[in-house]
Amino acid sequence: MLAEMPQLATHIDRTLMMVYIFSAFVCHILSACYHTFKGTDQDGFTAWYRLDLTGIVVLIAGSNFVGIYNAFYDDKMWILIYNIPLAIMLGMAVFFTNAPAYRGRKYDEHRTLTLAASVAIGGLPMAHWLFFRCWGLECFWKAAWPTLILGFCYGMGFVFFYFRIPECFAPGRFDTYLHSHQWWHVFVFAAAYVWLHGMLRYTSWRVNSPLPADLAAAANATNVV
Numbered sequence: 001m002l003a004e005m006p007q008l009a010t011h012i013d014r015t016l017m018m019v020y021i022f023s024a025f026v027c028h029i030l031s032a033c034y035h036t037f038k039g040t041d042q043d044g045f046t047a048w049y050r051l052d053l054t055g056i057v058v059l060i061a062g063s064n065f066v067g068i069y070n071a072f073y074d075d076k077m078w079i080l081i082y083n084i085p086l087a088i089m090l091g092m093a094v095f096f097t098n099a100p101a102y103r104g105r106k107y108d109e110h111r112t113l114t115l116a117a118s119v120a121i122g123g124l125p126m127a128h129w130l131f132f133r134c135w136g137l138e139c140f141w142k143a144a145w146p147t148l149i150l151g152f153c154y155g156m157g158f159v160f161f162y163f164r165i166p167e168c169f170a171p172g173r174f175d176t177y178l179h180s181h182q183w184w185h186v187f188v189f190a191a192a193y194v195w196l197h198g199m200l201r202y203t204s205w206r207v208n209s210p211l212p213a214d215l216a217a218a219a220n221a222t223n224v225v
């Protein structure tokens with residue numbers, strides 16, 4: 001996959017893409033472990049379940065780090081402004097998922113809402129990117145399709161997971177197939193796949209394109225002539 005990175009990509013571009021790919025591997029390996037080893041023992045089940053949810057947090061972190069960098073690579077202040085609250089919320093999601101004092105189903109809402117808040121905070125820089133940095137420019141659609149599909153997949157995953165669709169309509173009927181947790185993983189996998197290819201293509205386009213400042217300078221030079 002990294003072979004698809006453009007030759008002009010910097011070490012930061014390559015490192016963040018590797019971090020993202022690693023986060024997707026961690027998420028799906030932990031998920032595969034949970035669904036393989038959860039068994040019937042309650043303690044073992046909940047321990048693997050915590051790792052399953054922690055893997056999602058790792059993927060959200062990796063997705064946002066590469067996305068925020070691609071969006072604000074020439075303005076480090078915005079990278080900090082968006083990454084700091086995001087890191088705090090992701091830390092809270094890990095805390096509510098793993099802290100012994102917050103185990104049990106009565107804290108499910110804390111876990112789900114901190115995960116959803118992490119995704120929502122990640123939505124702010126994406127909206128900023130699309131509507132304030134790329135609006136009316138060539139980069140708009142290059143940034144829009146991965147961002148919108150990612151948002152749709154995470155949104156649908158959250159709705160299915162939180163409202164326990166479809167088993168809420170017919171309890172017991174979807175325990176083996178089509179359970180909300182399976183839908184959740186389908187949406188997360190689709191989001192990870194689209195984001196990978198979206199970020200690879202965006203990075204290729206970005207590093208082979210002139211900076212906005214260069215475009216402005218070129219436009220001024222043309223006006224002067």
Ligand SMILES: [Zn+2]
Nearest residue numbers: 031034052181
């Ligand atoms: Zn799972």
